[in-house]
Structures are given as C-alpha cells and as structure tokens.
Amino acid sequence: MSCCNAAKTYLEGGLPNRDVLRLGCEKSKALWTLDAKAQPRDTPMNLKELSEHLNLSQTTVSRALNGYPEVREATRRRVLEAARQFNYSPNARAKGLATGRAMSIGHVIPLSNKHEILNPLFGDFITGASEAYATGGYELVLTLVPDDEEAAHYHNIRARGNVDGIILHGPRVNDPRIDLLDRIGVPFLVHGRVFGRAEDYAFVDIDNESAFLRATRHLIALGHRRIALLNAVETMDFAYRRRRGYEAALREAGIGIDRALIEVGGMTESLGMRAASEMLDRPNPPTAFLCSSIVIAFGVERAILRRGLAMGEDISVVTHDDVLSYLPNGTSEPLFTATRSSIREAGRTCAQELMAMIADPGKPRPGIMLDADLILGRSTGRAPG
Amino acid sequence: MSCCNAAKTYLEGGLPNRDVLRLGCEKSKALWTLDAKAQPRDTPMNLKELSEHLNLSQTTVSRALNGYPEVREATRRRVLEAARQFNYSPNARAKGLATGRAMSIGHVIPLSNKHEILNPLFGDFITGASEAYATGGYELVLTLVPDDEEAAHYHNIRARGNVDGIILHGPRVNDPRIDLLDRIGVPFLVHGRVFGRAEDYAFVDIDNESAFLRATRHLIALGHRRIALLNAVETMDFAYRRRRGYEAALREAGIGIDRALIEVGGMTESLGMRAASEMLDRPNPPTAFLCSSIVIAFGVERAILRRGLAMGEDISVVTHDDVLSYLPNGTSEPLFTATRSSIREAGRTCAQELMAMIADPGKPRPGIMLDADLILGRSTGRAPG
C-alpha cells in the first residue's frame, strides 16, 4: 500500500521525471515505471492495477474514464492523469465482452479467383472509410472470402461477434448475400445494390444506369453511332446497370446493339488496351468508347495513341471515374469526359451510415444515392466524317 | 485443429437440412432450429447453451471443439455435429480474453495527408496477406493513422490488445516507429526496411538499391547518358534506396548526376505524364526514364506517345513493377523492361512470417529479401544517335 501512496504523491507532483523511478508493489512483481521512455512492461496495465494505484475501486475508475457523472471532478482528473501516465487504455476484448459491442466493422470482399475486380478501387475506398471510423472510434476488420465459402463465413462472423456490422462489397446481380445477412441478423450496408431485388436493405450507391445513359446520349449527340462498351463482368451489379443505361440510350436513338462492340472483363489497363486495339483494327471500327473504369480508359487511350490517332478527335472516350488518387483525371481540365463519383467519398459515406445504423438500430435503413456527374473533358468530340 | 476449421469442414461437407426442426430448451425460451434457413435468433448460441443441450459440461464441449484428446471420439462427433447444426462458433472476444490471443493482426498505414503513396499497392498487398491469414485463422484489422497521431496509436494498440501483431507499412528513412514498437513490446514486422538503422527487426523487403543499380546499368549499357528518375518522395525508405542505386550506377559510369532529371512525388499516372512531358520538351531531353512504379510508367508512356515518339526506340523506359493485378505488364512479352517483384507475394510473405513469429516468440526475427528480377520488355533499346 505504501508504494501506491508514493505513486500517487508522485503522480500528483507534476512534472514528468526523466529518471526511471521504480516502485515495488506487493501485489505484483512488476516494476512500475513512470516514464513512457522506460522499459516496457511484460503485460499492459489493467484496470485493477490502475485502481489499486489510485486507491479507488475499479467501478469508480471505469466510470471516471468513461465520463459517467457519479465521480467528483477532482477524482476524475486524478484518474485521467494516471491513465495517461501509465499509458493505460482498456482492453478492447474485455470491454467488448462486457458491453456486447465490438467497436469494429467488418468489410467482406468476395475473392472471385477469376476477377479481382475491386483491387484498383480498394485503397481509396478503405481510405475514405477509415477516416470515418477514426472519428467514430471503430476498427476496421477486413476479410477476403472465396466465393464458395461465403455463406459459412457470414454465419461465423455473427457468432464470433467481433464485428458490430458488415459492409458488403461488390454485390452481384441477384446476389444471395443480402437475404443471407438478413436472416443472420447482423447490421449490414451494401456498397452498391442488387438488381432484381426490392431495395429493403441499407445501401450506398450511384445511379449507374442513369450515368451511362447520359454518357451514351452525349456520345450520340456528338454524332457517334458506333459506340463500344468496355465493361466489368456483368454479373457485377454496377456493370449490369451500366450496360442497361448504355443500351437504353442506343435504343432510344434507334441504334442497334452490336454485341461485337461490347467487351467485358477485369478492370485492367490491358483490357482497355487489348479490346480497343482489336476493335480499332476492324474494317468498321467504333468511333467512341465507353469505359467502366479509368484504368480501362487509360488502356484505351494507349491503344489510340499507339495508332497515331488523337483522342477527342479521331476517337472519343467517356469513362466512369472513381477519382482514384493515383489516377487523377487531369489537373485543371479533365483528360477524360467522365461520369465522376469519388470512391473514397463512397467509403466515407458507407462507414458513417453503418455506424449510424449500429448506434440506432431502430431507424429505417438508409438508401443513399451519391451523385455521378457527367463532366466534360478533352476526350470527346464530334464523330469524324 | 480449431473448432472453426472443424465447423467449416462440416459446413462444406454436409447437405443443408431442408426441414425445420425445432427443439425446446429448458433454460431459454428461444426455439432452436436446426436449419440455417429458419428464423434468426436474437442472439447467437453460446457454449453454455450448447453444452446444456448436449448434457455435457462446458469444459468437455470446449475441449471437443478444440481438438483436445480428453474426450471420447463418439462424444466429440456428437459435439461437432450439434455445433454445426446450431451454427455455433465461439465468441471471439471471449475466447480472446480467455486465451490472451486475439487471433488478429493489425496493419497500420501511415496516412500522410500529402501523399497517399500506398494506395495503388494496397488492394494487391492485402489480397496476398489475406490469403495467408485465411489459412492461419487470423483476422486482419486495418488502421490508417495520421502521421501526428502515430505514437499514441501504437501505444494503444498494445494496451487494447485486439491484435497479436502488427505489420508496418511504408517505412521511412530513420523511421522512429521501429524503436517505438520495440519499446512497446508488440510483435511486428516491417514491409520494407529503415535506412540508417541496424536490421534487428523483422522485415520483408526487396533489394531496392540493387534493383535500381542494375536497371540503371542496363540503360547505361544501351548507351543512355541522360537518364531521368521519377521516384516516390524520398523520405520513403524504398524510394531513397532506389535513388541510391540509380546514383551509384551513374557514378561508376562517370556520369554526373543532374538534379533536373530527378522528379519525386506521389506514385500517380499524372506524375509520370507531367514530368516526362516537361523533360522531353527541354532542349536537352533525357533519352531514358527510370520509374518507381508502373503507374508512373504508364504516364510516361502516354507522354511519349503524345509526342509521336516510340517507346523502346526514341525513348527507353524502365520501371519497377509491383505486378499489380489491374496494371499487368503485358501478356506474353512484357511491355516495360522492369525490376519485378509481386506486391501480392510480399503481402503473403509478410503475413506468414508474422504469424510464425507470434506462434514462436523465441525464434530469431526474420529478415527476408524477396527477389526483384530485371526483366526485359519492349520499352528499352539503344540510345538514339
């Protein structure tokens, strides 16, 4: 007990001591040091030890740290100061067990071994989400799940209870995961939507169909009739909707749909390069390309430049632009005419909305549509001829 | 060996039961169903309930699930079967509290608000790491930390105890985080190294200096004298080392270092495009470019093509290639001559090594150098003139 008093006196004493002050304590053999620069302890300090040091009960210390009103202001300050000096922070697992809240959110990414379609978007989406989690005090736990193990995985995620909610990435057309998660009963939010299903789940999405409808209309208005679509695999919901928008615009203009002008695959530079090269070499090449990702669009531009053609004059290109930090679409005037919607912003919004859902499970599930503006860049112009 | 694996095996093995079988449970009013398709419970089943159901003690059920030898084979099967049917899997927080192991690994990414240098690499690195974690039964928790909050964050990460180890991304020259983590005493592994410091920590890296030395030598051997370097900001360790390799090759060839041929910044397409354009417009332009990322290299190629020049003839380009899934370096013959090392492979290796460290804290800290081969592509040729 004497050691504890000594510590208390010292703690209240004020200036941090540069010397390593050691205080023996009868209950533990650990040597306490008051300086963060000193030897690390074998094990972090816990609430019991902290409260013994302060000559307070665990109850009071816990309440002081968590901002409950039942503690005197002076006591609270003393507790906070000690916690700071001993670098105490509560064990998250124990806290989680006691409160029933994990304070972390799971991001589940389907790992189709064929197409890692989300890879290029990933860094930026996560960056946005993390910004939100940091302010909300949540952790982000990430799981990439092979397609065939998904169901098992979602069940476990609930039972294991180390996340309070899930963000679902890369929804597919008729994705069964929504129903699954609904049955399992874990709060979740979908980044994207599921075509062919009532929107009775929480989601954050953009209007892919409308975006590509407008993009295609724009190309048609410029006189283009042969417009190629370079899309992600159309089992992905977003890709399917983009295709619908594209086709709707062609139909309303009385332009037939030419399957030879549609190419699908991963969102890779080489898809853009390869598909554009191949199409441009045909007898009756397209005069415009519509791309589902700026990664693809850069490949298309390369194919165009390689042929000595000029993008925006000989060949027009419109792309969806996720505003990836490493592939900026020009500095002042955009390089590509694009339907633009920041994936990072989407990440932030998803995180915020899911945190709100968890905080208040009673409130209706949000269905948020982010804007996807059609912005004009230098990659489009009147169809030649 | 763990219950989770056992459960998984079962889940994949057996056919789902179509019938909804209800079993009353004396202690709780909940109706148990044996079918995943049935109504969700308000709260997942726990060990106590499961053991009451089986008329066994929690001890025995726990041991059966965790593969301990003290249970009869018949009993174990009975337990496993019930666990599968009730979709039981142990609460991770409780398990963590009891065992002292969180079964999860933290990835801490510095969030310099200026340069999000790791974004393009992120998706692929994480994909690799996740593959390893999945087999090891670990979760991946991700934290992006603003530069100025790092120290506090690392301290907390230990005290909060929800990760068993940390993978450190984006180490900088003289990075203080190594010492910090060492003092804190949490197992960690660095992806990369820290120049100007003894290598007494665990790391997985490539030999950036040697790679860029060889790359530069190759360009010199082709007759290039004016070789530009487009690098990441050189506070990043990998970028600093690449710069050293570049300079060493120039020095040994008696070529002076021209600061005007060195540009640093984010690993973005536009850096490549902008810097290359600007340099090529000079009276005495470089004949070759050395790029720190394939993202940059694509920008350089674009600048070259825009000028009607031919890459590999008029202008040579060598890049480091992280083998990003969405920016493949050609299909058969590589597009770019490159120092190649898969970031995804690095992710997998980091994860595996850290798991091994955690499993056996006694063993020496691994220092692993992954290969970075110089592979020849179509982007290099003899210097013109």
Add this chain to the structure above:
DNA sequence: TGCACCGACCAAAGCGCTTTGGAAAACTTT
C-alpha cells in the same frame, strides 16, 4: 432531532470462453 435525499464511492455479479485441479468410472495389474 428526525427523515428524506443526494453525492461519491464500492463490492460483486456478470459477459463467454479456457483451463486447472480434481473425481468417478472403466480397465489393468498384482
């Protein structure tokens, strides 16, 4: 003076798991 009330604190009971230290039953051995 007596009584209610309030402010400031505490002891102890969980949260769901693992693990220690038995203990009863089933076999062996002597």
Add this chain to the structure above:
DNA sequence: AAAGTTTTCCAAAGCGCTTTGGTCGGTGCA
C-alpha cells in the same frame, strides 16, 4: 480382490472490463 492407471468427464476459477445494487456520510427541510 485391492491397488494402480487410464479414460472421460466436471466444477470452478480466472481473463479485464461494465454495470447493478448497494453503503455511507453529509445536506436540506420540517
């Protein structure tokens, strides 16, 4: 048949926190 061994199981004590249901003085008020 008694004594040891092995097998198979169990009760209960943690892990580190929160939270319930108090206690114990002091105040305010009649």
